[in-house]
Amino acid sequence: MDLFQYEILQRAIIAGVLIGLISPLIGLFVVLRRLSLLGDTIAHVSIAGVALGLLIDIYPLGLGFLFAIFAAFAIEMFRKYYQSYAELSIAIIMSGGIAVASILFTLGKGYNINVQTYLFGSIFTVSMQEIWIILAFSVIIVLFVFLFYKELFLITFDEDAAAVGGLPVRAINFVNTILTAFVVSAAIKVVGALLVSALITIPAAAGIALRKGFKTTLFWTVIISEFAIVTGLLISWEWNLAPNGTIVLLLIGILLSIMIGFKKART
Amino acid sequence: MEQPCHQDIVNLEDVCFSYGNHQVIQHLNFTIKERDFVGVIGSNGAGKSTLLKMIVGLIQPKTGRVELFGKNSAQFKEREKIGYVPQKNALNPLFPATVKEVVLSGLYSRKKILRRIHKQDLEVAQDAMESFSIEHLADRKIGQLSGGQQQRVFLARAMINKPKLLILDEPTVGIDEDTQRKFFQLIQHMHQHHDMTFIMVSHDIEAMHSYLGSKPQLVHDQILFFVKHSHEIHCDEITLAHGITS
Numbered sequence: 226m227d228l229f230q231y232e233i234l235q236r237a238i239i240a241g242v243l244i245g246l247i248s249p250l251i252g253l254f255v256v257l258r259r260l261s262l263l264g265d266t267i268a269h270v271s272i273a274g275v276a277l278g279l280l281i282d283i284y285p286l287g288l289g290f291l292f293a294i295f296a297a298f299a300i301e302m303f304r305k306y307y308q309s310y311a312e313l314s315i316a317i318i319m320s321g322g323i324a325v326a327s328i329l330f331t332l333g334k335g336y337n338i339n340v341q342t343y344l345f346g347s348i349f350t351v352s353m354q355e356i357w358i359i360l361a362f363s364v365i366i367v368l369f370v371f372l373f374y375k376e377l378f379l380i381t382f383d384e385d386a387a388a389v390g391g392l393p394v395r396a397i398n399f400v401n402t403i404l405t406a407f408v409v410s411a412a413i414k415v416v417g418a419l420l421v422s423a424l425i426t427i428p429a430a431a432g433i434a435l436r437k438g439f440k441t442t443l444f445w446t447v448i449i450s451e452f453a454i455v456t457g458l459l460i461s462w463e464w465n466l467a468p469n470g471t472i473v474l475l476l477i478g479i480l481l482s483i484m485i486g487f488k489k490a491r492t
Numbered sequence: 493m494e495q496p497c498h499q500d501i502v503n504l505e506d507v508c509f510s511y512g513n514h515q516v517i518q519h520l521n522f523t524i525k526e527r528d529f530v531g532v533i534g535s536n537g538a539g540k541s542t543l544l545k546m547i548v549g550l551i552q553p554k555t556g557r558v559e560l561f562g563k564n565s566a567q568f569k570e571r572e573k574i575g576y577v578p579q580k581n582a583l584n585p586l587f588p589a590t591v592k593e594v595v596l597s598g599l600y601s602r603k604k605i606l607r608r609i610h611k612q613d614l615e616v617a618q619d620a621m622e623s624f625s626i627e628h629l630a631d632r633k634i635g636q637l638s639g640g641q642q643q644r645v646f647l648a649r650a651m652i653n654k655p656k657l658l659i660l661d662e663p664t665v666g667i668d669e670d671t672q673r674k675f676f677q678l679i680q681h682m683h684q685h686h687d688m689t690f691i692m693v694s695h696d697i698e699a700m701h702s703y704l705g706s707k708p709q710l711v712h713d714q715i716l717f718f719v720k721h722s723h724e725i726h727c728d729e730i731t732l733a734h735g736i737t738s
C-alpha cells in the first residue's frame with residue numbers, strides 16, 4: 226500500500242470511528258422513543274438539499290445539512306400537532322422530502338453519477354475538511370449525551386414522570402431530533418442517504434436484544450457499531466467491496482447472531 | 493387544632509376540565525393542607541385520575557386555578573417535592589432498564605439537572621428498594637418482572653425523594669394482600685411521623701374507611717374525598733428503611 230492510499234484509508238477510518246460513536250449514541254434514544262424512521266426521514270429530506278446543491282452548484286452536503294435541520298424542525302412541529310401519532314409526522318415529511326428530491330433530480334439531468342455518491346456514500350473520498358466538521362458534530366453530540374444522560378433516560382423511559390419532575394421534556398426531545406439531523410448529515414458521506422438509517426437503528430436493535438440495563442445497552446450499542454464500521458471498512462478495502470453495504474450486512478449479521486444466541490440459550 | 497405551620501399544599505379554585513366537549517370536572521373547589529391524608533373514591537370514569545393528572549401538572553384545567561405549595565402550578569419549580577404513581581404504567585417489556593436504574597430515576601427532577609449521581613444517591617435507592625423488598629431484583633430488567641413487582645418498583649421510585657406530597661393512583665392494584673397491608677402500614681406511618689401529605693385514589697373502600705373514617709369531607713359529583721389530618725411530630729430521622737419487609 227503506498228502512502229497516498231494509506232492516507233485515504235486512514236481518513237476513512239477516522240471518519241468511520243466518529244460516526245460509529247455518534248450514530249448509536251443518538252440512535253438508542255431515537256429507537257426507544259419509537260422514532261426508528263426518524264433518521265431515514267431526515268436523510269430523504271437531506272437528499273433534496275443535496276439535489277438542490279448539485280443543481281445550483283453550491284456545496285451539496287452543506288445544503289443537505291440545512292435541509293436536514295429543517296426536516297427536524299418540521300417533524301417536531303407535526304409531532305406536537307399529532308401527539309401520540311408520532312409516526313404520522315414522519316410519513317408526511319418523508320414523502321415531502323422524496324417529492325422535492327425527485328423533482329430536483331429530474332431538473333438536473335446528467336448529474337446521475339454525483340447523485341449516486343450521496344445516495345450510497347463514498348467514505349474513501351472523505352476530505353480532511355469534512356473530518357473536521359464530523360469531529361465538531363461528534364463533540365457536540367457526546368457532550369449532550371454525557372451532560373443530559375439522566376434526563377434522556379427518564380424522558381425516554383417515562384415521559385410523564387419526567388414532566389412531573391419538571392424536566393424540560395419538549396426542549397430535550399427537540400435537541401435530540403436536531404442532533405439526529407447532525408448524525409444524518411455526517412453519516413451520508415459514509416453510508417449514503419439510503420442506508421443512514423441502518424447506522425442509527427441496527428446497533429440499537431442489537432443492543433436491546435442483549436437484554437441488559439440501560440447503561441450497559443448504550444455501551445454495547447457503541448461497541449457493536451464501531452466494530453461493524455471498522456471491520457466493514459477494512460474488508461471492503463481489502464476485497465474492493467462497497468463499504469456501506471459491507472458495514473450494514475455486518476450489523477445485520479451481529480443482530481441475528483445475538484437473537485439466535487439468545488434463542489439457543491433459552492432452549 | 494390548626495397550626496400556622498400547616499401550609500396549603502394543594503389548592504383547587506373553581507377548577508373545570510373537559511376532554512373535547514366531554515365535561516369531566518366541573519367547578520371543583522378543594523384545599524389540601526400539610527399532613528392531610530386525602531382518600532379519593534369514586535366509580536370508574538368519575539374523573540379521579542384526571543384530577544390527579546391536573547394536580548401534578550400533566551394536564552391543565554380549562555378554567556380555574558391549581559396551586560401547589562401556595563404557588564400557581566405552572567410556576568411551581570420545586571418538583572422534587574412531588575411523588576406520583578400513575579394508575580398504570582404503559583411499560584414496553586423490551587425497554588432496557590434495570591430495577592435499580594428505574595428506582596434511581598425518581599431522583600432525576602429539575603433540581604438534579606447537570607448534577608452527577610453520587611454515592612449517597614445510590615444508598616438512597618438501596619433504601620427505597622429495601623422498603624419495598626425489591627433489593628434482590630435490583631439488576632433484573634423491569635420488563636421481566638411480574639405486574640405486582642413492577643408496581644413495587646414504581647412505588648419505590650416515587651418514595652425515593654421523600655416527597656412532601658405523594659400522589660397515588662390505585663397504588664395497590666395487582667399487589668398481593670400481604671404486601672398491600674404492609675404498604676398501608678408504611679404510608680400511614682409516613683403520614684403520621686414523617687410530615688408527608690397524601691392523595692390516594694383507591695377502590696379499597698374498607699381500607700380507606702378504616703383509616704379515614706366513613707364520612708367524606710366533600711362529595712363532588714361522583715367523587716368522594718375523605719380526609720384525615722395528622723398532628724404528630726417526627727419520630728426519627730426521615731428514612732425509608734423501616735418499610736415493607738417480607
Ligand SMILES: Nc1ncnc2c1ncn2[C@@H]1O[C@H](COP(=O)(O)OP(=O)(O)OP(=O)(O)O)[C@@H](O)[C@H]1O
Pocket residue numbers: 511514516534535536537538539540541542543579
Ligand atoms: N385521554 C382521554 N381522552 C378523552 N377522554 C378521556 C381521556 N382520559 C379519560 N377520559 C374520560 O374522562 C372520564 C374520566 O376518566 P378518569 O380516567 O379520570 O376516570 P377515573 O375516575 O380515574 O376512573 P377509574 O376508576 O376507571 O380509574 C372518563 O369518562 C373517560 O372516558
Ligand SMILES: [Mg+2]
Pocket residue numbers: 540541542579661
Ligand atoms: Mg383512574
Ligand SMILES: [Zn+2]
Pocket residue numbers: 493494495498721722723
Ligand atoms: Zn394541624
Ligand SMILES: [Zn+2]
Pocket residue numbers: 681685686727728731734
Ligand atoms: Zn419513622
